[in-house]
Amino acid sequence: MEIKELMDFINIEDKRLKEKFGHYADQEKRTLARTVKLGEEFGELCDEILSKMSLQRKEKLTEKDKENLEKEFADVIITTLLLAKSIDVDVAKALENKINEINKRY
Numbered sequence: 298m299e300i301k302e303l304m305d306f307i308n309i310e311d312k313r314l315k316e317k318f319g320h321y322a323d324q325e326k327r328t329l330a331r332t333v334k335l336g337e338e339f340g341e342l343c344d345e346i347l348s349k350m351s352l353q354r355k356e357k358l359t360e361k362d363k364e365n366l367e368k369e370f371a372d373v374i375i376t377t378l379l380l381a382k383s384i385d386v387d388v389a390k391a392l393e394n395k396i397n398e399i400n401k402r403y
């Protein structure tokens with residue numbers, strides 16, 4: 298998948314969410330809601346990683362599969378991009394700048 302295709306999806310999903318949760322009329326509330334949502338999704342990813350490493354209780358391990366781990370990585374990325382959109386951060390540009398910065402270290 299190209300980053301352009303991903304960002305097009307984010308724009309569409311942003312519109313869908315605004316229609317579905319129309320009561321978040323202002324940008325501040327939307328940003329706060331998405332920040333909290335990112336915390337939730339990161340927690341779910343941590344849970345999947347603990348399961349993959351067999352560091353969870355046995356009862357929790359039985360309901361996990363490989364697909365869940367992949368889905369939680371995707372949830373964190375999508376939620377991060379939606380959060381960035383709500384506070385007008387150009388993630389594509391930020392990634393390009395950060396990659397250049399990292400590459401200069403070597």
Ligand SMILES: [Mg+2]
Pocket residue numbers: 338341368369372
């Ligand atoms: Mg999730």
